[in-house]
Amino acid sequence: MFDKTVARGLLGIAxxxxxxSARADVFxxxxxxxxxxxxxxxxxxxxxxxxxxxxxxxDPATGSVYGEVDYTYSMGKYDVTFGQYCQFLNDVATTxxxxxxxxxxxxxxxxxxxxxxxxxxxxxxxxxxSNSQGVNCPILxxxxxxxxxxxxxxxxxxxxxxxxxxxxxxxxxxxxxxxTSTAALMAVTRSSTAxxxxxxxxxxxxxxYYDPTLNGGAGGYWKYPTKSNTTPGNTLPDTGNNANxxxxxxxxxxxxxxxxxxxxxxxxxxxGDAWQWNQTAVVPGSSRGVRxxxxxxxxxxxxxxxRDSGDPSVVxxxxxxxxxxxxxxxEPSTLALxxxxxxxxxxxxxxxxxxxTRHCATLRRGL
Numbered sequence: 001m002f003d004k005t006v007a008r009g010l011l012g013i014a015x016x017x018x019x020x021s022a023r024a025d026v027f028x029x030x031x032x033x034x035x036x037x038x039x040x041x042x043x044x045x046x047x048x049x050x051x052x053x054x055x056x057x058x059d060p061a062t063g064s065v066y067g068e069v070d071y072t073y074s075m076g077k078y079d080v081t082f083g084q085y086c087q088f089l090n091d092v093a094t095t096x097x098x099x100x101x102x103x104x105x106x107x108x109x110x111x112x113x114x115x116x117x118x119x120x121x122x123x124x125x126x127x128x129x130s131n132s133q134g135v136n137c138p139i140l141x142x143x144x145x146x147x148x149x150x151x152x153x154x155x156x157x158x159x160x161x162x163x164x165x166x167x168x169x170x171x172x173x174x175x176x177x178x179x180t181s182t183a184a185l186m187a188v189t190r191s192s193t194a195x196x197x198x199x200x201x202x203x204x205x206x207x208x209y210y211d212p213t214l215n216g217g218a219g220g221y222w223k224y225p226t227k228s229n230t231t232p233g234n235t236l237p238d239t240g241n242n243a244n245x246x247x248x249x250x251x252x253x254x255x256x257x258x259x260x261x262x263x264x265x266x267x268x269x270x271x272g273d274a275w276q277w278n279q280t281a282v283v284p285g286s287s288r289g290v291r292x293x294x295x296x297x298x299x300x301x302x303x304x305x306x307r308d309s310g311d312p313s314v315v316x317x318x319x320x321x322x323x324x325x326x327x328x329x330x331e332p333s334t335l336a337l338x339x340x341x342x343x344x345x346x347x348x349x350x351x352x353x354x355x356x357t358r359h360c361a362t363l364r365r366g367l
Contacts, residue, residue, distance in 0.1 A: 004147075005123035025158050026084040028193045031136070038238065038259030042251040043083040044136045046154075048074040049266040051203070053212040057305065059205070059221040066205045067221060073200065075207040076322035078255035079274055080150065082114055082127045083135030085142070088150055089125040092169055094162035096120055099169065099180055101149060103315055111251055112137055136254040137319040138274040144288050144312030145185045146147035147198050148174045154196035154323065173197050185312035186285055199324035201280035201307070207324075208218050208271070209304045210290070211264035222340045223303055225292070226261040231299045232271065236308055239251055241271035243293075243302060266359075267322075271302030272318035282309035294318040 031042030051073055058068040093101050102125065106114035114132035117124050127135045153170030155157065167243075170176045173194035179185055190197055200209070211227065214220030223229045226241045234247040240260040254270040263270055270292050272274070287309035293301030296318060300306060310316055321359040353358045 007273050015016060019287070021065060024306055026087050026311040027152070029087075033259075035257060035259070038196075038254070038257045040133060040136045040254055040256075044078060044081055044255055046080065046084055046323065047077040049077050049207075051207050051265050052074050053219060055212070056206065056210055056219050058202075059209065061221060061223075061304065064107070065203075065208055066202060067343065069202050069206050071326075073203060074325040074327065075203065075265065076324060077266065078268055079138035079320050079322045080147075081136050081255055082112060082139050085139040086114055086125050086127050086135070088153055089116075090161045092149075092153060092162065092164050093116075093125070094123045097123070097164065099145070099149065099164050099176075099178070100143075101146050101164065101169070103141055103223070105315060105317060106139075108141075114139075131251070137252040138269065140252070140274060140320050141315045141317060142271050142277075142320055143185075143315045144198070144277045144310070144321075145176070145180055146315070148185070148188060150321075151196045151198060151323060152176070182286060182311050182313045183300060186281060186288070190279065193325055197324050198277055198279045198321060200355060201278045201291070203324055204270070204276065204278045204291055205304065206263050207267050208263050208280060213264070221296075221304060222264070222287060223305075225263045225267070225302065225304075226258075226301075231303065232261065234272070234299075241286060243299075244269070244273040245293055245297055245299055245302065247295065252295055270322075275308070275316060275318055277312075277319065277321040279308075282307070286311065288312045290316070341352075 010352060026046045029045040031040050031041035031044045033040050047361055054071050056068060058064040059066050075367050089102055102116050109129065110129040111129050113129040114125060114127055149169040152169050152172035156167055158169045160170055173191055174188050176188060186347055208225035209221045210219065211222060212219045224232055226232045226243055228241045230241060232241050232243045235242055236257065238258045238260045242258050242261050252273060258268065262268055272293050273295055275290045275294045276292045278291060280289045282289045290308050290310055
């Protein structure tokens with residue numbers, strides 16, 4: 001017998017999946033990247049790569065301090081972009097912006113500007129400027145608190161209420177509850193049930209520098225996150241072992257533009273383009289880590305030996321972030337297939353329901 005309760009549940013899931021797939025969320029922004037040139041058509045989606053080899057040894061070049069991670073996790077393939085952060089603001093900061101997720105520095109450049117329009121209760125956000133690829137460049141001028149609230153928004157399913165509150169930005173992967181001060185943000189910890197997170201320093205470091213194929217498969221570390229011990233160049237088109245630092249008149253490049261210079265795990269721009277926040281407290285009570293260098297930093301800042309930190313409540317003019325995940329994250333295409341499959345189940349149920357109804361009507365007419 002066909003279980004009506006199960007059918008109704010599957011139908012509900014299928015309809016929800018169909019509705020979700022219709023919305024342009026940050027996991028499905030619709031853009032594509034040329035695999036040869038790195039050029040984007042449309043807006044880049046938030047994507048992940050798996051970082052395996054759990055239990056790897058720490059990097060001996062750091063006194064065996066950094067790089068060891070005892071579990072498999074996922075790391076953002078790219079930095080969070082202007083386009084993705086703009087979507088975030090349009091979902092949570094249209095009514096008001098009590099925690100300063102938007103700041104004027106985001107609109108300060110001529111090439112790329114994230115602009116706030118409207119009035120309180122009816123804000124909207126857009127990416128403008130002379131750079132036609134601005135939406136795909138790493139977001140800058142974000143604090144550690146901004147990054148944590150973005151992760152909470154992902155954890156909560158990208159709610160679109162227009163407000164920053166419990167269930168949107170203040171709870172989820174991190175419990176912030178309105179905290180914006182240095183002391184409040186330094187006290188924040190990762191929830192044990194978190195999925196989308198700011199990477200720890202070790203998670204970030206391993207994704208950038210560790211290569212499980214080195215030393216005959218025993219694993220080891222590169223000096224730079226371009227899978228090289230040789231100082232990267234900084235030219236485009238990319239010929240391999242290049243990164244965006246002191247280049248192109250001190251301007252950002254789209255994520256993944258250095259298409260031939262990935263890390264061993266397949267992340268891009270963990271060296272250059274934008275400094276990236278991590279979760280680790282470098283100075284207890286006052287600062288959290290940043291790594292990777294930026295477009296106006298030197299090659300030395302991209303090396304595994306260099307670490308820095310900043311006040312988590314302060315925005316950095318050259319600082320952005322990437323999201324990690326504590327578990328494997330299915331690609332958007334997988335989610336689309338799941339939605340289609342569930343929709344198929346729902347459609348099958350409806351067809352069966354109609355057939356049963358017609359059969360019952362026939363029986364009644366025969367009585």
